[in-house]
Amino acid sequence: VYDVPYLVNRIRMIMSDADTARFCLWNEKPRPRTVDNFGKDVGTYEFVGKIHMDYLQLYKKHAGQVEQSYSLDYIGGKVTGEHKVPYTGNLDVLYNTLFEDFIRYSRQDTKLLYLMNRKLDYINLHNRLAHQECVLISTTMGSVALLETAVINEIHEWGEVVFDKREHPESDGAAGAWVQDPVTGLQEEIGLIDLNSLYPSAIRSLRMSTERIVGQIRQTYTQSFIDERIELQRQKSHARDFKPDYAEAWHPLFASIEHTKVIEKSSDILVVDMEDGNSFETTGADLYDIIFNPDSTIVISANGTLFDRSGRGVIPTILTRWYTERQLMQRAVIDCKQLAGKSSLENENGYDDEHMNAELNGFTRREWLAKNEPTLKLIQKDDGKWYADNPDYASARAAYWKMMQQIRKILLNSLYGALLNKHCRFYDKRLGQSVTLTGRSITKHMASTINEVLTGEYNHTGGVIIYGDTDSVMFSAKKKFIADGVDFDWNVRENVIDLYLAVGEKVSESFPSFMHRTFNTGLENGRIIDAGLEIVGSRGLFLKKKRYGILKYWEDGFRLDTKGKPGSLKAMGVEIKRSDTPKYIQVFLEDLLVSLLCGMGEVELREKVKVFKRNFVNQPVWTKGTPKTVKNLTAKQAEFERTGKCS
Secondary structure: OOHHHHHHHHHHHHOOOHHHHHHOOOOOOOEEEEEEEOOEEEEEEEOOOOOOOOHHHHHHHHHOOOOOOOOHHHHHHHHHOOOOOOOOOOHHHHHHHOHHHHHHHHHHHHHHHHHHHHHHOHHHHHHHHHHHHOOOHHHHHOOHHHHHHHHHHHHHHOOOOOOOOOOOOOOOOOOOOOEOOOOOEEEEEEEEEEEOOHHHHHHHHHOOOHHHEEEEEOOHHHHHHHHHHHHHHHHHOOOOOOOOOHHHHHOOOOOOHHHHHHHOOOOOEEEEEEOOOOEEEEEHHHHHHHHOOOOOOEEEOOOOEEEEOOOOOHHHHHHHHHHHHHHHHHHHHHHHHHHHOOOOOHHHOOEOHHHHOOEEOOEEHHHHHHHHOOOOOEEEOOOOOEEEOOHHHHHHHHHHHHHHHHHHHHHHHHHHHHHOOOOOOOOOHHHHHHHHHHHHHHHHHHHHHHHHHHHOOOOOOOOOEEEEEOOEEEEOOHHHHHHOOOOOOOOOHHHHHHHHHHHHHHHHHHHHHHHHHHHOOOHHHHOOOOEEEEEEEEEEEEEEOOEEEEEEEEEOOEEOOOOOOOOEEEEEOOHHHOOOOOHHHHHHHHHHHHHHHOOOOHHHHHHHHHHHHHHHHOOOHHHHOOOOOOOOHHHHHHHHHHHOOOO
């Protein structure tokens, strides 16, 4: 939004309007267009036949967090370790008085972008994505058009046509993800079990797709329940413009009340609205017998939506392809790290022939690497294991495949979001809410099973459960084992890891039967739902929902407490991760939190704070400011000058 208009207008002014055609193909000239830049309409140009991408926008899309600054100097330093060339005054003075420094300044800016892209490879990534899904590169910056095109292409490959977009009436807010209130305070020996791509897996397991919907249980009971909770909110609210909190209203429910009545074989009357326009009344018990009949191909979601699983659905099919690709990419991340041979642990370096020939989704490691990493050369060393001949290159490729699998994860999870976007051709509130509520039911079952394995009680709260959020559950068996007198050595971390890995395996084994008895997926489709141990931490501090810190010493098969380090900090929602917290405050708070989680006592922690406060008092005043992001500044300034106030 800055460089392109500057270059076009500068060339037009210094050279000629005709020379601007050199930006384009076919002797065309740049076409002016208006774009939104954080709430402000700004003018730029579109190059005919050529594409330009804003690397700042690419970085924001993939960074996964809000940065305290988006200047090239800050982001370049963070990604590459290099910075812009500093200067005093302005560029005009620099050009006229220190021309060599001006050239060095310009070259360094270009070099920073080059180094960033060499490491992040975002341009190549979007180019590949555009070609793979048959869209323009600019389309890959969004989600709805990209995902809609991918689904349409899949349907066309089947030799079928796609239905037209439909108008949808306004509706209330849909149910959101489940977030449990944590057991606050310090916790020890924490395990985190995570569901693999929960929402995409739920869609695949139930074969949810717009064209596979056959009916919907009318949500009379559920709507009445939600209306009552919204009315309670209204009565407690003192706001003039009351806005319902649907997430809070849905909080106690893990499925629609109608679904629960079916599973419990209730005698209450339910109304089923079929897609052909017909409706019928039945009891929960009778509907259960219809759906769960051994010859039935009907699946019921936690939303009470009925799907036909006898045929393929376009959305589950494309999700399966993306999921399979992501699994192979995830393995590639581990493989490249292992082949680099840089770990301090012997069993995390190199692969023997047995591991090289291990198969996943139809590919052995050797076959997949030969096809997708032809420039990664392997050598067999004296220990009989295979390694990359260039360890640094293998490490770089591990980072690349980590990004690629993350993009697949974004696509997988974005499809669910697109299904809830009214501008998407495949939008259907029933489908979106089926995914969310089914996901809530699955996560509740996972928490209950963790408790059952470690305490004998099937309950999603209490016992060993500490916290749950969307697709993951955190727990600790230490207090329970000590209270029950269980003979277990918590000082040996390998023991803890093995115990929690076994719990994860038990959870995974429980899904096929749970999915079949709850949704009639069939045991084979029930196996699509899978979970595993992701993290083990020595200690954690839990403050409230989405605010906690855990000191990890094991993650995804790798030890983090190596080379004298206590582990790695996983922080969520605390000040050390907030973009409006100054960097030096972030560093201090992170050090303080890690010290607490490493077992430092109250006296030592207080002394740390006192020392920091003394140093803080003596800092220059201007260094104590808090970075702020200002949106619509130009528009607000114009409004203030016009009216004397800002809305």
